[in-house]
Amino acid sequence: MPSSICLPHEFYARPTLTVARALLGMRLVRNLDGQRLSGIIIEAEAYIGETDLGCHAKAGRTRRNAVMYGPPGHAYVYFTYGMHWMLNAVTEPEGFPAAVLLRAIQPQEGKETISIRRQGRDCIGPAKLTQALAIDGALNGVDLCDPHSGLWIEAGQPLPESTILTGPRVGLYTVPEPWKSIPWRFRVNLNS
Numbered sequence: 001m002p003s004s005i006c007l008p009h010e011f012y013a014r015p016t017l018t019v020a021r022a023l024l025g026m027r028l029v030r031n032l033d034g035q036r037l038s039g040i041i042i043e044a045e046a047y048i049g050e051t052d053l054g055c056h057a058k059a060g061r062t063r064r065n066a067v068m069y070g071p072p073g074h075a076y077v078y079f080t081y082g083m084h085w086m087l088n089a090v091t092e093p094e095g096f097p098a099a100v101l102l103r104a105i106q107p108q109e110g111k112e113t114i115s116i117r118r119q120g121r122d123c124i125g126p127a128k129l130t131q132a133l134a135i136d137g138a139l140n141g142v143d144l145c146d147p148h149s150g151l152w153i154e155a156g157q158p159l160p161e162s163t164i165l166t167g168p169r170v171g172l173y174t175v176p177e178p179w180k181s182i183p184w185r186f187r188v189n190l191n192s
Contacts, residue, residue, distance in 0.1 A: 005155045006145045012072035016091040016098040020046040021186050023089065025159040028105055030133040031150045037114055037133050039105025039123060040156055043187035045169045047088070048098045053179040054172045057097035067141045068097040075151060077130075077140040084127035085136050089144055089153065103170070104187070105129050165189050 007026065012019055021044075029038040047055040056065040056078070067076040068090055076088040076099045088099035104124040107114045114123065114132045123132045130136070135151065142149040166183045 006147055007073070007153050007155060009071065009073040009145050012089060012091050012144075013093055014091065016046045016048045016100060017184065019089070019091045020044045020100045020184065021164065022158075023100060023102070023153070024164060024186055024188055026156040027108065027154040028102060028129075028133070029109075029147070029152050029154055030135065031147075032110075032113070032134050035110055035113060037107075037110035038154075039107045039114070039129070039132070041102055041104075041153075042106055042190070043102075043104035043124070043185070045101040045103060045186070046091075046098070046184040047101065047169075048092075048184075049096060054169055054175045054182075055097070061097070065097065068099050070094060070141070073143060073145045075139050075142045075144055077135060077137055079137060085130040086126045087130055087135050087139075101126055102129060103185075105132070107132065159188060163189050 023041050023044050026041050027038050028041055050057045057068055061069050064078060067074060071094045072090050074090045076090050078086055080086055088101045090099050092098040103126045107123060118132050123129050139151050142151055144153050165187050167185050168181045168183060169185045172180050
């Protein structure tokens, strides 16, 4: 079992684009009923502030997005499309609403349990990731820097730039330009 070296709050208290890129190669860990499940983060998207028309904060602070305005290094978990949970890591200084959506992992620990939860399918997609690790609204606001929270992110292997692809965020169908096409999605090139 890997040693539990949680990323510190300072890791998240930086510009969101920096954090989104830096999260690739880190290990997302879930303690599920005493079993450790984990996966290497291979895809993430940045959402930055009230001026970002793709961000939940575009309408200001609400009950739903309040965690985004809180301290960095906490989980912002929300329900979407009436069926899916999404996991984000809050970034930037407290009071500025920003977060990184974790979009995909490569399972590392608890692969059998993850496979059962996903019916043998991959964990590439934000709803697939949350299903694989049993992440739901009960984890909204937990401290991702505390292994006692049940959900945290550990140091992993930094990845070279040559293995990273960038592009537009996914699913922003009604968001106007430039926000719809801005290249704030980071992912590992699995073919490299």
